[in-house]
Amino acid sequence: MTDQLTFDLDADRDNDSPLIGTAKNEKTLMAFNFFSLTREHQTELPRYDDGKYTIEVEGTKHGVASIWDKEVLIYLESLLQDRINRGEAPSPIFQFTANDLFRITGSHPGGSAYERLEGALKRLKGTMVTTNLLDDDEEGGETGGFSWIDDYRIKWRKNKNGEKSMQAVSVILGRRLYKAILKKQEILTYDSRYFQLKPLEKRLYEIARAHVGKQPGFKMGLEKLRLRVGTQNDLRRFKAELVSISKRKFPLPGYGLSLIDPRIQRSIDARKPKPTGRTPLKSYLVYFYPTDRLNQLLPIEKVPTLEELGDDV
Structure with missing residues (x-):
């Protein structure tokens, strides 16, 4: 699997967006919680332990990823499933436009939305999740730490007013999540009203x-x-x-x-x-x-x- 962002973010590169299908997510990420439910700054979440599964979530100075940040992850997983449905070889690397993400989530494009997206990417990369959930197959598994995304880049251009305009976002989906999606193949669709x-x-x-x-x-x-x-x-x-x-x-x-x-x-x-x-x-x-x-x-x-x-x- 690719360890570095080795692709170019030139505007001529094809985007994975627009998303053709509906929003989707891995079933485990729906059944259990891994995200903060508040916009308040949190650097860790209470430890989850039901005697079988455990989840620990810690963040950096930027805080742990929130349920609003999760929308970016849902979008990436949906792009991945789109590729698979088209018969294309899967890859953890994605490039998309912010406006297509906003179209799916019902967000209004604008300066603050771009800033929130960049903040979400920082938290998704900085959040460390330790769990035995994604790899447990009833016969064994492993517990380890991972981040939701391994790396990201944003390409900006200045408009005629000198303001930055987000042209493209490139992301490497976290290896652990990517492998779990391909292995478990339990992707479920969302009702579009979820985002509201x-x-x-x-x-x-x-x-x-x-x-x-x-x-x-x-x-x-x-x-x-x-x-x-x-x-x-x-x-x-x-x-x-x-x-x-x-x-x-x-x-x-x-x-x-x-x-x-x-x-x-x-x-x-x-x-x-x-x-x-x-x-x-x-x-x-x-x-x-x-x-x-x-x-x-x-x-x-x-x-x-x-x-x-x-x-x-």
């Missing part, structure tokens, strides 16, 4: 998209979901946010969600004693379901968990 969602909604959508598939839905514990989302809000506030989202007419693009009090089912069972007091927060479950297949929804007690689906990545 708020950080929490983005993470909920990604988790639903990663696991619902052709199933009528799935459920998972509230605390497990909180950790997978990556929010630093406590469980009580997180639950309140989910309740608010679940009450909307359209909670998420293509998906709905509901909170389940596990005591309710027991309370309507005449053989079970009536529950007393409040349900512990950690006992709540969250049910994700596709809104285009409502006629296929199962009774709550028959909705499978991620573990029962065998789809816990």
Whole structure:
């Protein structure tokens, strides 16, 4: 694999943009969180450890990559999948125009957008991720550190007003991620409305998209979901946010969600004693379901968990 940026950024070089297909991402990067959910400067994220998988994320003085920076990564992975779909030889090297990236993400081109893109590239290159997720194949794997991109260059020109204008962006996708994409081949498409969602909604959508598939839905514990989302809000506030989202007419693009009090089912069972007091927060479950297949929804007690689906990545 290429170790250096050995290509020329002359304007005559063909761009990989425009992106022809839809936005896509590797399933693991949807099911788990690797990014800051705030625009506030953070140099590291809380360590994730569920007993099977671990994730550690550390940044430089520029901070760790955020969920907005992730949009650049999604765009690069989409360009890679475009190449594969056309039957071309895959490569971790990409050149694209900023305006095509902005077209996909719904961002308005302009001076501040170019500055944010350059900042995103710095954070994607500077963020160090240590995890055993991308290489675990149930029989073994490895744990190691990597950055999202290995290198990048930006070509500028000055316009007639003397202001810098971004002509082309060249990036080498991180080796670890590139290898995982080609090996696992679990690339999923995004609804274009994803880019207009708020950080929490983005993470909920990604988790639903990663696991619902052709199933009528799935459920998972509230605390497990909180950790997978990556929010630093406590469980009580997180639950309140989910309740608010679940009450909307359209909670998420293509998906709905509901909170389940596990005591309710027991309370309507005449053989079970009536529950007393409040349900512990950690006992709540969250049910994700596709809104285009409502006629296929199962009774709550028959909705499978991620573990029962065998789809816990």
